[in-house]
Amino acid sequence: MAPVTPPMRSRREDREDTVRRAVSSEVEAAGTATEVAEAEILDEAARRAGAVDDELIALYPDAACALDHDGPFQLLVATVLSAQTTDARVNTVTPELFGRYPDAAALGAARREDLEAILRPLGFHRAKAGHLLGIGQALTERFEGRVPRSREELVSLPGVGRKTANVVLGNAFAQPAITVDTHVGRLSRRLGWTTSKDPLRVEKDIAALWEPWRWTDGCHRLIEHGRRVCSARSPRCGQCALLEAGLCPQVGV
Numbered sequence: 001m002a003p004v005t006p007p008m009r010s011r012r013e014d015r016e017d018t019v020r021r022a023v024s025s026e027v028e029a030a031g032t033a034t035e036v037a038e039a040e041i042l043d044e045a046a047r048r049a050g051a052v053d054d055e056l057i058a059l060y061p062d063a064a065c066a067l068d069h070d071g072p073f074q075l076l077v078a079t080v081l082s083a084q085t086t087d088a089r090v091n092t093v094t095p096e097l098f099g100r101y102p103d104a105a106a107l108g109a110a111r112r113e114d115l116e117a118i119l120r121p122l123g124f125h126r127a128k129a130g131h132l133l134g135i136g137q138a139l140t141e142r143f144e145g146r147v148p149r150s151r152e153e154l155v156s157l158p159g160v161g162r163k164t165a166n167v168v169l170g171n172a173f174a175q176p177a178i179t180v181d182t183h184v185g186r187l188s189r190r191l192g193w194t195t196s197k198d199p200l201r202v203e204k205d206i207a208a209l210w211e212p213w214r215w216t217d218g219c220h221r222l223i224e225h226g227r228r229v230c231s232a233r234s235p236r237c238g239q240c241a242l243l244e245a246g247l248c249p250q251v252g253v
C-alpha cells in the first residue's frame with residue numbers, strides 16, 4: 001500500500017500557528033503573573049492580620065469567653081440565651097437556671113412557665129424557653145444527654161445556628177472556630193479584612209488570613225478590643241494601639 005502523504009501546509013498557515021502559539025504563551029504568562037501577585041497580596045494581608053492579633057494578645061492576654069459556664073452543656077445553653085442580649089445579663093440568670101436544671105434530662109422535663117420566669121430578664125423569654133426545652137429533649141433523645149461535637153449535629157438543635165455552634169466547638173471542645181458577632185464583624189471591616197456584612201463571608205475572610213490557632217481566642221480578643229476601644233459609635237482611634245502600629249486602615253471610620 002502506498003504511504004499516505006500529509007497535505008502541504010501553506011506559509012500563511014504556518015505564520016498563523018506561530019502567532020497563535022506566541023499569544024497563548026503570553027496569556028499563560030500573564031495569568032501566572034496575576035496569580036503570583038494575588039498570592040503576594042494575600043500573604044501580606046495575612047502577615048498584617050497576624051500582627052494585629054499579636055498586638056491584641058499583648059493587650060488582652062486573658063481574653064476568653066465571657067459567658068459563665070462549666071462544661072459544654074452549660075456553654076451551649078448560655079450561648080443560646082445570649083441572642084439579643086449581653087453576656088453579662090445572661091450571667092445573672094444562669095446560676096439559678098443551672099441550679100434547677102443541671103443536665104439535659106432536667107431541662108427537657110422543665111415546666112415551660114418556670115423557665116419563662118427565670119429567663120424573663122433576658123427578653124424574648126418565651127422563645128428562649130422553647131429553645132431550651134427543645135434542646136434538653138433533643139440532647140436526651142438523640143445524643144444520650146451529651147452535647148454533640150460536630151457542627152452539623154449542633155445546628156440540628158433548636159435555636160442553635162452556626163455562630164452558637166462555633167462558640168461551643170471553639171470553647172468547649174477546643175476545635176478552632178471563628179465566631180462572628182457584632183464586634184468581630186465591625187472590626188474586621190474597619191481593619192480591611194472583609195467588606196461583607198454576611199457573617200459566613202466574614203468568617204471565611206478571617207479564616208483566609210489567620211492560622212487556625214488564632215481563631216477561637218483571636219475572636220475573644222477582637223471582641224474585647226471592640227468593647228474597650230473600637231466601639232460602634234465612637235471608636236477611640238487616637239488611643240488605639242493598632243493605629244499606632246500602623247495596622248488599621250480605619251475603613252469607614
Ligand code: SF4
Binds near residue numbers: 191231238248250
Ligand atoms: S484605629 Fe480606630 S478603627 Fe482601627 S481598630 Fe483602632 S479604634 Fe478601631
